[in-house]
Amino acid sequence: MTMFWDIVHLLTGTPLIPVAIMGLVWGILGGALPGISASITMALVLPFTYTMDPAMAIALLACVYIGAEYGGSIPAILIRTPGTNSSAATVIDGYELNRQGRAGEALGISLMSGVVGSLFGLAMLVLLTEPLSWLALAFTPPSYFGLGILGLSVIASMTGGSLLKGLAAAVIGLMIATVGTDPISGVTRFTFDVPDLLNGVEPVLVMVGLFAMTELMSQSGSTNVTELKESVRVRLPSLAMMNRLRRSQTIGCILGLFEGLTPGGGGSIAAFMSYNEARRWSKTPEKFGKGSEEGVAAPETANNTVASTALIPLLSFGIPSSNSTAVLLGGLLMHGLLPGPRLFEQNPQVIDSLYVGSFVAIIAQVGVGMLLLPAAVWLVNRPRPYRAGFIFALILSGIYTLNNATFDLGIALALGLVGYLMRMFGFPFLPMILGVVLGHMVESSYRRSLVLSGGDMMVFLQDPICVGLLLASTCFVVYSLTREVRDARKARLEKAEKAKLQEAHG
């Protein structure tokens, strides 16, 4: 009963509700601006939490995180630009739905899937922090290697029909990931004495370059670009639709939970993997890539789940599993709070307001989303020449915030050209993006494992988690490849039939 009154006090006796809603709105805005990731959005608000009550400050930051993870999907759907790294997978079907004039539906699905994912993540955080935190500890360097390989195995199903081209794209992505400072020895690689390259190439530059720049370039002068209907209304999915999305959302929840616990990815791996799993378990897998509702629901559920479950290793060990939780850690430290088991005993009010604040933000997300989205839809619905100019300027402004470097703008433009050529020559983008995202993790965990074992490759087979993940990757690759080959053959046969028919008629 005391707990109940504690919550009532938090909601009525403290400014928790306005704080949560402000955090949410700020997060959605930041997340929706391309290039401004969830962590940057949180870092920008961090100085303002300085003089706030610690409990409110932490709740605010958590709500910003929730908002930003959701906000990233808005430009992904509307202008083919992932607002944050973890919304890159949403681009695939979200933008496709938009092209079919169903942007309002896609936005509604992403909004509700975000709510589902956040609620699930929060429930896990509140109920299972203790047991789940020990799962995070089970991950040794070989396990991380296995996890990275599992992530890379998704490439097999994203080759767009040509295995060779998909692999080539993935290898180029991995090559981009090697630019910068070596994770083990600290020497520089492929930096050509350019200081800006010591940071490596930010994955978001690759995403923005390939998706957004390439799209703007191919739309240039095009006459058959589908114009959005002025009447596009943001529509929340019906109950029947939510029922149909249940499977993909469940997948998103599980993978999001998993990724939140394991330091490294920060949502993008979970988003891609759940997209992929959702396709595999879907009743209508053929719709994926051609405007599938499930293709929006799965990754959006996953990355919103991560926003809550990533707090589990943070609160229990003080170990941030992503850049965003790292900013939250900064917030805790700034207020003299040391994360770890003692935080729960010594500062329960901080934990309580974090939980309750997150809950308020998640519920408010529906209302705030319904208010903000029509404005966003109206904005992207301007005449095409102006829209192109505004989007181009928005992207170039946004990615400048990453490092305050014009060099990054150059990289994004260059990748736009690369993306255009890739499209021209029939190379898929997604393997390249996965390569860039995962390259660092795969390489450093591989080398770290071998240092531990003294060069003995058996180290990977002695780690049960690693073995399990590697087995899963193998099954996955075999399954995907047989399906891809089968589909390609079927498509070829159908085409030949059609040609024959046409000849016969002609």
Next chain:
Amino acid sequence: MDFNASLTRAGTALVLAAALAGGGLFSDTATADPAPYPQKVVTLITHSSPGGGSDVFVRELSKYLGKYINATFVVENVQGGSGAKAVARVAGSPPDGSVFYATTPTYVYTSLLSKPPKTYKDLEPLANIFADSEVVFTRADSPYKTLQDVIDKAKTERGKWGAANPASLERQAAEQLKRAAGVNPAIVTHEGGGDMMLNVLNGTLDIGIGEFQEIRSQLDAGKVRVLATFNPERLPQKPDVPTVKESGYDVQLIKFRGLAGPKGLPDDVTKVWDEAIQKVLQDPDYKKRYTEEVLVAQFVPHKDYAAFVNNFAQNTEAFLKETGAIK
């Protein structure tokens, strides 16, 4: 009441961030009279991952600096490359007092070992603040009770030691300890202390070598145990932890913590800092905090600090050459 006051402020901050982003907003809440400063926002850059030792240090410091310097302090993590990225970033910034780098010996090591385009020589040391405690620790339920236990294990089978960063003082400490003890364990480098902590807690590593601050939270929770410190003397706050030297291995380290800026810092900026650092070290609240964190105050003013850093760098370079790590 307090809640409401802070809310109003936060609300204004969020809604009207446009007008207020420049800072100075909260300076009126400070008790002391802050010294005027040419910059409104000062970015303190750390190469450490958030939650890592240098990061915690600079976030703590920035919290109290506002009382003595009239500016808003922002902490930025420029991770990776063991500081090479951060040095490049600071060296390329204007020398107007708006950007400083929280230095540790790491930046000297990185400059010497990986020869990045920008090195410690491209920065101007501002002042030193602390000497730091570098410790050997292990998980609480590990079989190692003393440093000797760890060495003994490394003699009979393959030891697994962790260093928080590649090419860093921790790495060097591990190499020196390895040589002094005549053992050959695997030395696994990580990307920051948080990263290494997981591997110490789950038993992948026998020991970790890192900064005291980074393990405080786990030490509090009774999850890890400190075996020895690389400091020349025992830590006043932890008198029961022996030094490495007492354990029979002649290795000792002084890990400095200071600030450095781009070359050509104007005198009015360095003067403000010299005074502010002395004051902030005397600040009772801050003093309580840094004592808790096992930091030892060691102020070195701007005029002497360049020589201090150069001396450290020369000794390091000599050592690295001697061991064949660099030519």
Next chain:
Amino acid sequence: MNKDGWSGLVLLALAGGYYFATGSIANSTLEDEVGAIGLPHALAVVLALIGVALFLRSLRTGRTAATDGRDEQETDVRLPRALGFLALGVVYVLILPYVGYLVSVALLIGAVAFYEGAPRRWTIPAAAIGGAVLYWAIFVKLLGVNQPVGTLFEGLL
């Protein structure tokens, strides 16, 4: 030779260039067994193999089996236009350090609108100026990002 053949050759050249660039990676004595150069070498070899395979396959299948996406044919035709669009971005990046954020963004929005065939009316400059002020308010004022002021104007401030 069809598109795949050309792609194969480009990949081969890319792999070669990348392999050549690994020569500049320093050899630290604190290195592990795989080393900083291990993965890059492996990647270069794999990419080269893929390039060769693509090239050989294109020789075998010949002209007809090239690619079949409508998307791709479209992109071929519009390549010059797309490059022109990209060039506007390059100009933006080049002038940004000199004329500053506000002016560059205004010019970019105006130029793109013009390039994309907006009717030549007062609306183009109006959108350019309005857009620039809006973005400046969002990024510089609200978010506090240090967009370049521009060396031309620095003296004035």
